[in-house]
Each structure stands twice: as structure tokens, then as C-alpha cells.
Amino acid sequence: MAHHRRPASTTRAAVACTALTTALTASLVHAPPAAAAEDSRRAPGVCETSAQTPPKRQMRGEWIAGVHNIDWPSRQGMTAQEQRDELTGLYDQARAHGLNAVFVQIRPTADAFWPSPHEPWSRWLTGEQGGDPGYDPLEFAVEQAHARNLEFHGWFNPYRVALHDDPGRLAADHPARRNPDWVFEYGGRLYYDPGVPEARAFVIEAMMHAVDNYDLDGVHFDDYFYPYPVSGVPVPDQDTFAEHGGGFEDIADWRRRNVDLLVEGMSRAVHEAKPHVRFGVSPFGIWRNSGSDPEGSATRGFESYDRIYADSRRWVRQGWLDYVNPQVYWEIGLDVADYAELVGWWERVTAGTGTHLYIGQAAYKVGNEGAWSDPGELSAHLDLNRDHPGVDGDVFFSATSLRTNAAEAMEIVVEEHYGHPALMPLDEDLGGAAPAPPVAEGAARADGNVLIPVGPGKDASGLPAPASYAVYAFEGDLDPREDPCLLEDPRSIAATVRADAYGRAAVTVPDSGERTYYVTALDRFHRESAPSAPVRPPRAES
Template sequence: MAYSHRNRPTARTGPTTVPIPHTAARTALFAGALTAALTAAFLHAPQAAAEPAPEGQNACETDPEAPPKRQMRAEWIAGVENIDWPSEQGLSADEQKAELDGLYDEAVDNGLNSVFVQIRPTADAFWPSPHEPWSEWLTGEQGGDPGYDPLEYAVEEAHSRNLEFHAWYNPYRVAMHDDPSQLVEDHPARQNPDWVFDYNGQLYYNPGIPEAREFVIEAMMDSVENYDLDGVHFDDYFYPYPAEGEEIPDEDTFAEHGGDFDDIEDWRRDNVDTMVREMSEAVNATKPHVKFGISPFGIWRNSSTDPEGSETSGSQSYDDQFADSRKWVTEGWLDYINPQVYWEIGLPVADYAALVPWWEEVAASTDTHLYIGQAAYKVGNEGAWEDPNELSSHLDFNRDHAGVHGDVYFSANSLRTNAQEAMDVLVSDHYSSPALIPVKEDLGGTAPAPPEASTTDDGALEIASGSGEAPAYYAVYGFDGEPAPDQGECGIEDPRNMLGTVRADEDGAATFDVSDGSDTTYHVTALDRLHHESPASEPVHLP
């Protein structure tokens, strides 16, 4: 069985087993209309509490029944093994574009505001990288030119729908097989065979070799430097998930590079820490507005192992992948943490209701945002996941935890197959109103000036930027009847009045269709790319 961000074996828990998130892979494929059960990898989280009014604005009373105005709402779009996009190898450029357009349109229809798209699944690239070959998942042939730039297209189309685009990379996985000769001849892993080890039937760059780590960072940073990304995202693959009866073959590397470490496991954790810290520093130095986040396995450590751990008894990423995810948060290396909490409420060994508060507490004293990875791929499995309300119940739970800033769903294809009914319930219960993406204040940015809006004869709002730099996009709010006091101040704080958002062009112009409205007053706000919101425009009444 092959794995990816969705490739993990099951997490061992003594006599009990817990599936390992972003790695579990598909165990069944489509058979007929809905025999699709992806056992791939998994991703992130729920609804954040409404943010306080920006400084300088009057605080408005918040209706306790109102949904959060700001939430990360995202899905993973996986490329490895053609889980999501492209759906198969060898599609034409136009077919690939049409598939991605369809996924993005469905994301918008589901009330999402972000996509996490896998662009480096196996030490390869979904863009013309000077460091690594074209991905085999595009054409079926590693190094095969797809005839266009998939990353450029993916970013542009996401932004045209006002979806935030997070580029998703797997740092160390080289191949889903263990035969270096199957790699293209000029592949860096073939040119530097001492950088690579095979484990459990797959090839990996060795995290303990400094040159390999530096190369991996350089290869990923090429896309950060050359594309208009909003985020940089890693999944849970660092050192490989443990395979029974196999040892990671890095004793010689430890002897050469272990330095003052007496314990090989501490050294491995330090290798991963170093890569995370250096990638964080590189992103921040190159484009400080780009967010850096990771979606680790949902359990850091169990409290029976470490008093700082969670009340769980499942596999531990600290010990199994040498991923000290708690440290990455407390050290401030991440803009967001997106743990894969891929278990149901009430599961004894890994209870969703125990893990979300634990992660909330970890992030509480930091500037790191918390998103929760949600296992849409599990919907339809026996037990709790047979209930199409399970995912919605997770967001019900999150509403009582203000430290949760949103959710990410694994993965896009599940939301249109096995989890379609569950997502319909979730959208009805939680996503019936749009949401803005939470602001991370330490990334900078400022609210633009209030925009100007007017109506056209064909039922549209024409929007223009106010003074100063053009905004990234606009939010449009609608109110029944003629203008009323506080609409443009307090009314816009309730997302139930938000009709949607629209991307601005380079000159700050945009058009928003309001042809369905009559006797409606509209207010428009302007937002920068980091989602700081301006005061509202003057009201525009459409009789």
C-alpha cells in the first residue's frame, strides 16, 4: 500500500491501533458512484471566535448566535499518487486546468477561503524548477514537461476566486519506491546517492546530512521566490513513520554528523528542528508576508510518557517521526500549526475532545494560529464516521474553543465523494455565511482606505479603491431597506450580512454582481493581502 501526506501506517498503541493521519493512504478506490474511501493523508480545523474591533473603531455588541467572522476554511489538494489533482497521469494541459477549476469552484461553493495544494510531492516539482525534475504525477514520466506551468496557473486561479494559496511540500520523501535507477538520470538523489536512504519500500533524503537539508530548503524556496504564494505548508513527513522490524539506516550518518549528541533520537529531532527553523527563517527573510505552517501528526506525546503530553495513548510524533511539533510552536518558528486530529469525539486512545483543547493550550501563549486538520477521508468508515454529522460536531466543539482559528479538510476529492453528504451538513450548520481569514498581526500589513462603490444599470456594484495603495480584495455586505445607523460600523461585524468577497485588479477595481437584490443597502470594505479590513464605504442603496 502506498502512502503520502496521506501515507501512514497505523499508529501503534499497544493492543490498540490508531490510524496515522496525513499518511494513512487509500485502502479502497472508486467502485461505482460512491465506493470511494481514501486512505490517504489528512489535514486541518474549525471556527475561530470573532476578533475584537480594530483599534480606533467602536466595539460593537456581538450576537452570540452569529458565526465567526474570521476562520481559516481550507482543503488539501494532494498530487501524490493522483489523489486529488491531477486525477490521473498524462492528462493534457487543458484537462488538468479544467480539473483544478472544478475543485476550486467546489471549494468556493463549500464556503472555503483557502486551498493547500501539493506542489512538491516526491522531490519533484509542479513548476519548472532549476533544482528538481517535473513531477511524474503530472505526465506519468518524471521530468516530462506538462506544457504549461501548473503552479503559476494554480496560484492565479486561486486568487481570481479570492482563495488564499498555500503551497504544500513534502520535505524529505524522494520516491514511493526504493529503486534509485527509476529516477531520472540527473535527479539530485542519483547525483548524490550518499544523501539518500531507503526505508519500508521508499526513498528519503537523509535529514542528518547537512548538504541534503540545505538542498531541500533551496529547492522549496525557489517557488517561494518566484510565485505569489500566500503560505508555505509541510505535512507530517519528516523521518518516516516506523515500520515493524526495520531500523532507519543512519548509524553511519550519526557517527559522522552527531556532534555532541549521545542519543541518536535526540540528534534526529535536532535535525528536523533545524530544517523547520531554517525554512522559517528563509521564508521570513524572502517574503515576510508569506505564512509558514505545518500539519503534524495529531499526537505530540501522551501524558503517560510526558507530563506535558495529551490525555491520549496513541502513537507519538515526538518519538516516531522525531518531530517535536510542540517545540516548533513554543519557539515561534511557525505562523500556524495544523495538527491532523483525524479521530472522532470520544475515541479512547485519541479523543478529538481531548486533543483540540491540548493544542489550544500549546498555542495560547504564542502568536501561532491553530487550525485543526479534519479527516474527511474517513467519513463512511464503520463506527462514529458512519454518521454524516460527525464533522459538523467537530466544529460545534471548536466553537467553544476560541483558540481554534479554523479547519483544513483532507482531502478535496473526499469532499465530492464519500464526505459529500457530511460536507453538505457542515456547510449548512457552519459555513452558510462567508468568513474572512484570521489576521496574524505580527506579519505586518495595514487596513486599506475605505473603498468607493456605485451601482451600474445592469445590477452590479462597481468598486474602486480609496486613497493609497490598491487593496487585494473587497468584502461586500448587504442590508434590507434603506441605509440605517450603525450598518457600516456594527452591521459589518456580523458575517451573516456578508454577501461575499471579490478580488481587486492591479488598479484596485472590481465588480460584484447584485442583480438578485432589490431595496437593499450595500457597504463595501477593502482588505490587504493579510486580511486587514478597512472601515466601510458610504452606503449604496439599490431600490
Template sequence: MTTPGAGRTCRLTAAPPVNTPRSATPRSVTPRAVTTPRRRLASLVRAAALGIPLLLLGALVPSTASASASPVPATVPAVSGPPMTSAACVTDPATPKRQLRAMWIASVANIDWPSRTGLTAQAQQSEFRAWLDLAVRNKMNAVVVQVRPTADAFWPSPYEPWSEWLTGTQGTNPGYDPLAFMVAEAHARDLEFHAWFNPYRVANHEDPNRLVATHPARRNPSWRFAYGGKMYYNPGIPAVRTFIEDAIMDAVTRYDVDGVHLDDYFYPYPVSGQTIPDADTYAQYGGGFANIADWRRDNVNLMIKETGRRVHQAKPWVRFGVSPFGIWRNASTDPLGSRTSGLQSYDAIYADTRLWVKQGWIDYIAPQIYWHIGFAAADYAALTSWWSDTVRGTAVQLFVGQAAYRAGASGQDPAWQQPGELSSHLFDNRGHPEVAGDIYFSAKDVRADRIGAFTRVMTDHYSRPALVPAYGSAAAPQAPSITSATRGAGGVALAWRGGSGAPVSYAVYRVDGSPSADPCQFADARNLLTTTRATSFTDATASPSGAYTYYVTASERTHHESAPSAGKAVPGTGGGFSVVVDNAEASFSASTAWGTSAYSSQRYGADYRFASPVAASDPAWFAVAVPEAGSYRVEVRYPSDPGYNSSTPYLVATTTGNQTVIVDQRTGGGQWRDLGTFTLAAGAHNVVGVSRWTSATGYVIADAVRVTRL
């Protein structure tokens, strides 16, 4: 980030020359046609892109698109009602069942909230609710809120003064308890609340007389030092370490937080020509260490280890996580390091983040990988690979810190002027199953949505809600039971009872029609409507005449999910007409340019058709005998592959002309994909076409369509 003291610092020691960003278009791949060898597709080759100079405070960023991964099998729990056994299901990587989606809400320097000092309590609360509502609209499931930015507090702490960022004057009561308010409001929206603490920073200035008279750093001058224009607690003093832990634990024990989150400020980032003034402290406490660097790292290690232990002793369900600088060490320095050439947090700020993961002292790590894909000094793709390797085989979850603040911002390199840069990072993540989600810095940049970058993330990756990744080994609650499902003017109103096992949150699923219960309906989020801490929900998206079956599951504090409830069917009022047209039927027509293949197991029926993109329509058409004019749901099915077309045009012949819907056939195969609701004319005629006219590479596929009267 570019704002001083914002809680993120990224520095690189090398700056490669500017070059043209790589293309976001995947390369063409030979189809799985019966006339070609059945070789397995290699992962898409990314065009190399040289980086852009980066010497900023903030996070690292990616810049190019990568192809999504193919659907993968997943084991899902049995569905209640008629008992079911676990089954291997084809899941869509674009609609993952579990994925942390969060944003940092920074309070230091009023970056995000409150927007300025001196607001009334009511105005502060209104602003914060708006941030939470933004998170919900963007299908996030957590917020990370800075509650101790500069050795101060956003709650009535007995250890530290009220934060100046609330009222403008350090030590002044804002008239309410912000932390209690924030936690309650987040949980009311079923958002996890991670309390973000900056451990050592005392002030963004060096003058102790500007601190409130009762400030511990002012009353204990030996605890602090000045460096680089800022004031810090000295990490080498045992009493300081205990004090910081006590201040954090006060919030943990008194408030219902879901996580304790530390940022990347440990020892100060290096300032040219200055030396950290802790030689006397090293002389007093550094016995047994060969050098001051090892001693400094041990000081930070002790704080991390002890904080994690104390958090888990007090509340085993609260997660302890750290968001460090994105580079541990470079491979040129340490063979265990990453293929990077930037500042090394191990050496520069004495943060041995790899050790914390390997020792299991933390529950999650969220490295700030704020560089773009292809950046020479710190390639996003190289770092996600390194961090994935680092957490593999441990119980530590990996979330990626994403630099929303760079997307479309003035002064950023050309990679960040591409609307798909952030989205490309998440496509890259799909190739690493260890990556369990993302956190965006910061809230105001998510809201700004410059150049539509976050809208692109939503479209490509957040089309459905997602559950928070489960952690620990707690038993899941018993399945809930739906007590009512009533169609009304506002939609379908559901109510249910929770079962035993301390349920905290519920997930609501909706399946079209009244199919038999199938575990694969819950394998990913394609049927997930929402999560809530209430025991009722109104599905306002339900069609007034559509037939649906609803299910509800329950989760406890650590997000282990119950089996689904028995399904509750809501009959439709649309006359019951529904027809599937396969490519093998007489009502399908296509030119000789369309080949036939039976390779993919995701196909509908015996085979499917494929064709290369051209600058002409040449559609393959599915004809339907429409019984009467009216509204119809149109769905399509196709096998997917990373090498298929990312922008396949589907044509729907409506009463007002053809409407085009673009579908990414790289993902979502083997399931019905809803194109929308359309007004169709009566009679037998071509209704759905698959066009070849697309500028994207990769084969377009025509397999089957389903048309349902609403």
C-alpha cells in the first residue's frame, strides 16, 4: 500500500524493465475428438511477462490470466432423508464449496474505517455496516478488521488507550464499544470477524510527548525506540512481549472474535543509513545467540509461539493467523527459498515465517503476494507455488493477500491496468489446492472497483457463495429439519429447526425440480443459495412458477458441515413442460465443420460435437417443439476442458430476436448451466444455437440443451 503506516509493506531490491503484459487468452489445444490421439492436456503455457519496477509500501500483484483447472473429484457427505453413501463427484472449480473470501478493513490513518476522525458513534456505525454489506454483496464470508493499529485499542482496553483514529484524540472514549458492535454486526451477516493487531508499532512519529500521558510506551520509556520516523516497542524485552500478548488476549477473552490476525510489521523495515537501536538490549538478553540477527528472530518467534498457545488455551476455536511480507528468502540465498530476488523478510524484518508454518504455531498464513504474474523479481505464480509447497503436509491453511489497491490505480505498472489481473491470480490459485482463499487490501479499493477489476473477480470466481474452510477436528452438528417452505409474493419462505451439536451457521441449497437426493448436489456451491445464522430465509430469487427442492445444512464454530436435511419440495406452476435435446437427436443440426467426439466422461449421451472458432457464425442448432408462447428457462450442458473456448457464444431465439449469452467452456462441465429465462414463440423451431464466431481460442462444444416452461 502507498499510505504510510497502512499495515502492509512490500519492497523489492531489483526492478526489471517495463515490457508488454502477457496475453490473458489461453492457447489453443487439440480437442478430445475421436480422430485425434487421446493424450492428456498439459497445463496451459503462460506467456512470459517481464515485471515493472516496484518500490512501494503495500502488497504484491499478479497481471495475467491463467486457465482454470479441470473439474476434480470430491468426496461429499451423505444426504439425509433416504440414506446415501459418499460419492465421487465432478466439481466445478469456478464454484468451490469452501473458500475464504475476505477484505482487510484498515483503521490506521483512517484508510477505510472510520473514514475520518470525529464522526459521531451513529455515523461510524453506519459506515461500518456499509462495509459489511459490501462484503456480503461481493459474496465474501469474512472481514479482517484492524482493532489495534498503533498500540491503542478499538475497545475499552485496560492495557492501552482508545485509538486516536476514532475521535481524533488518543484516549478519548468514542461513546460506545466499537469491537462489540463490529463483531455483532459481522455475525448477523454470517461473516467471520478476524481481529487484526499490529504487534510492535507505537506511533507513526517519534515524539513520545504526543502520546496520551497514560500510554504504556510513555510511562515505560525503556520499552520503546525510534527508527525511521516511527516509534516501536522493542521486541527484545521480555516484559514488552508479555504486555503485547496480554493486550491481544484481553480482546480475545472478552469478545466473540473468530480469528486473531497479525500483519507484516515485526522489526522495522530497513531504512538506509539507520541502525535499529537495540544493541544494549541484545547485550542484556542476547546471551546464547551467535549474532544479533538470530536473537531478533527468536524474539519474534517467541511472540508468535506464545500468542498462538495463549489464544488456543483460551478459546480453541479461534484461529491465529499472520499476513507476512510475501518473500521469506530468495533461493539465491537459501535453497529452501523462492525463485525471487526481492527483500527477504527472514533477514530484513526477522520474520521466520516458514518456521512458524512448519512448527504449527499458527493456524493460517496469508502472505501478501502483491506482485503481478511474470514480475521478474517476485512472480506471483512462483510465490503461490512456493507457499503451497511450504504449507503442504502441515495443518496450516494458506490464504493469499491480494493487492486490490493496485488494480487500475494511477502510477501502477501496465500489468495492473489490465482488468483481468486480479482474476488471473485466482485462476493461478486453482492450480494449487493448498490455496484456500484470498484476502483483499483494502476495503476502499474493493468498493472502488477501478477498471472493473473486482467485478471481473466476481464474474469469474464468485458467482456463488462459499463456505469458510473448515479447520480442526470438531464433530459436525446433526442435520437440521425444514419445518416449512411456502411460496409467497416475496419468494419462497423457508424455516427450519437446528439439530444437536451446537450449530452456529446454516447453509441453504436449492435444486431445480424434484430430483432424487444426490450427494453430488452439495459437492460444490452450484446449488448454494446463502449462509445464515438465523433459522429462516426467504429465497427472493425463486421463479414465481419454478419447481424446486430445498435442503439445509448446519455448521459449528469451526465450519464442519452436517449432512443435508431431508429435501423440501416446492411445486411449480408452469405446466410441467421440460425437454432435453441431445446433439445425437434429429432436432439437432450442424455443418460438416463440426466434428464428433466421445472422449470426455462429462458428455451428455453418447457423444458431443466440437468445432474451431472462426469469424463467422456457423451455429450448431438445437430445435425444440415449444408448446405455447411464454417464459422458459434455458440450460446447456457440455464437457469442459482448460483448452476449450473461454467465450463460447450461445444464441437463444426469442420472440424479439436472437440473444447471445457467453459461456466459459473451460469450466463447469458435466452439469446443467443456466443461460437465463427467455420468452419463446410457440411451435417447433431452432431455439438454442452454439456459434463459432468468437475471438477466443479453443474449441467450442455443442452437447445438449434443456428447455423448461416457467
């Protein structure tokens, strides 16, 4: 059955209520003594908010592109060890930037970054399609992301076969060569035809092999379904329409339905296989302009609904997506496509659906003329997002830009927005129970750090196993077991860490003096437990 999400009008309200923070926690660690008296006047069960309190739960991601060797691997001919070193360097950079997720392209051109029984090794790994890289890049990529408590979203391009138009250049056993009736050439490139049912079923099967066999946290599509149009050149699918378009008078409606079937089918397959894996799409930032459709945005740009047959608004409204990540790659105030207008439009689209909204950020544009010459443009986007409670985070394109042209811009983002860790947005629709409060004991000091061993709670029967942990640090007598609102300010989070297969972890946090630590456990759906008993390392030697 299709994965239909429960309307979230009540659950979003519950999340907003939980996220409210007290006046005390607005300045948490450095609060003056008077804050305690102010807190005592708070109404029971209500956590007051503050304009200075950052979101506790927020997607903070980056795309790591493989096609054209944009990010990883950054060039062909690298050794396996060079590839591994490069990827871990990108991951370390992501952590330093305060990010908590990576969207890694693992199927760029109908080929694979893992040993797939369906498709050849990707040419972007070795320079030769079908060339064995000497290790399993996907296994390594997932393992190393989780070692840094970065969520790993596998990024797939469904239909793109090649960036050239010669089937003879594909690997000898490539499915596109074995099934030429699945393929059309357009604009000098090869694509699987979305209107061929067998091709659609095959690409879902090929992608699901990665879902079934690797510990992915998410499955991610970009904006490529039908190809972007070439002026004056029609898509060559008239014969496919004649064969498979029964019931449709308009070929454009039929094409949109073909894309709908892929999105719905992939959503169903992912959620039936692994309910904790989230499925999302990063569509072009404009669905339709209001000049074409009163439901569209007040923009005048390229319309993905009409030009590439992507009815992204429908996917959200039908409940097929866990998140939508529109590529809002324009600056604030741009006349034809204003960032501010589009963020508000997408917020209205997702309202009440339970689908999380992440905004795609154009880090690659930083340094361009105009608004993008200001390194503060990206941070201004995040400032604006704070005024839209329906925005659940951001994803930056792409990793290389964040350490080259957008390096200064990202420093500003970190300083103004990402100075403290953030937990992943919670999907209230999935229900269930949080893990038991974890056991944290035996804290020690070493080399300027506090080391805290953590494990599953002792009374965990029937509850989810911990997938990760969050460590909170407090000064004085603040106790989140007595005042749960203390946990709602992320500025008290000292660290997050992924649990091992047995639900254990060794947490390392910077030693910041005589503080008391509390640890919470989170499951794969990001439900958070009550805090552990207090953890106090031995007093530092004077």
C-alpha cells in the first residue's frame, strides 16, 4: 500500500509547544541568578520562547556530488585510499560547520557507487564505467558518516543514463544496451524513458538494492525526471505515448503521471522495506508561477510542472514524501524569483501535511555579482527562515563550495546559526515511544576533554534501541529531570554521538569546568528519551 502520511496540523502544534523555551534557558549556561526566580513564575507545562533561542531540531545538510567529479571523488584516477581520505575530509569539514547530514550521490548516471547486481560501477569512480574501484565506496561512506553522527542520505538520479548520446560507450552489460527500447536520446544525452513501465520498475529495483543492503538514513532524488528542455526540440516519446498513454488526451498530463508513479512507487518501496528510512525529493524551486496557476508562487521563472513534468506540490499533498527540499537558488529580493516569496510559498504547501520542509541553498553562487557578492547572503537566508516556523532546515550545494568560494559565507553561517549542535527534525506522524533513559556513568577527564561511557537504559524492555545520544551540560543546580524545558535550548547540547550496534557509545566533550552532564537517547526516528541520571566527572586538579 502507498505510504500516506497523517495530516500534521495537531502534531506540528505539539512540536511547536515542545520547542518553546524558558527565559532561563534563553541564556542557559551563563544565566544570572535572577533567572531562577523568573523561571519559577512560568506556567506549569509551558516552555517560554526567546528570539535568541536557536532551533533544537534542524536539518543541516550538504550535497556531495559525484557526477562530473564535482565533490567526491574530485577527480578520476584516485586510488582507493585517496578516495577514502578525501571523503573523510569532507565529512570532517561538515562536522566543523555544524552540519548533521550528508546527501551523497551514489547513482549519478545509471551506474553505482556500490557492487550492484543491476548496474555497472560508476565511471565517476575510476574513469571507466564498470571499473572496480577496489573497495565498496557506499559501505565506507555510510560507515564513516555514522562514525561522525552524520545522517547518510543516498542521492539517486533516476533516469539519466549518460552525458553523451552513444550507447556503444556504455559498459557492455549495461541495462540500457540490453534494453534499447527503454532509452531515448535528447539534447546529446541518454535517458531512460519514464513512460516505459518496465524501465520505471527497473530503476526502482536498482535503487532499492542499496536501500535493502546498506544502512541508509534517507533516500534522495534531485530535480531530474524528464530532461530539461532544449529549445525547439521535443522529447522523443511519441511512440511511447501511443503505446502506453491510453486514457490520456494530453501528453503533458501523461508525462506528469509517469513521474508521479515513480515517486509514489519509490516511496512505497522504501517505507515497506525500512520504515525508518526517509524519502525525499529536491525539486526545482518553482512549481508554477501564479500567472499560470492561482495556486502558484508570485514568480515569473521556469515552471517545473509544465517544463519537466514534475508535480512536486502533488507529491507533498499526497503524502508520498517525508521531506521536500526545493532548490530555492535565488537571492532575497530577486524580481522574477524572490527567495523570500518562495520560502513562504513552500511553507504554505507543506503546512498540515507532515512533510518536512528543507530549503536548498545555492552556496555555489557565493561570489557571483550582485547580491551573491555579499558573503552574508546565505546567513540572511537562514535569518529569514527563522521567521517561517514551517522551515525545518537547509541543505547546501555543495561540499566543495563550502570550502572554496563560500568558505567565508559558511563561517558567518556557523557563527550566527550553527554554533551549537542540532538534533534532527522529529517525524511525529510515525508515533511510537522514545528509548528508555540511558545509563551514563564513570565519566573521566583526559587531555582537556570529559569522557562519558553511555549505554542503553536498564528498563528498556519493549522500547526502541538507542541509535544515538545527545549530551547536555549545565552549571550549578539546573536539573532537566525536574524542569524538562531545560532540554529545549540546544545551546546546552555539548555533543551528539552515534551508538554502535549494541547501543553503546563513548562520548567526548570539551572540558568546560565544573559542569553536570545529562544524556538522552534517540532512536532511528529521532524520538528522544528522558535524561539520564546526572554525570559529574572528578573535579579538575587545581
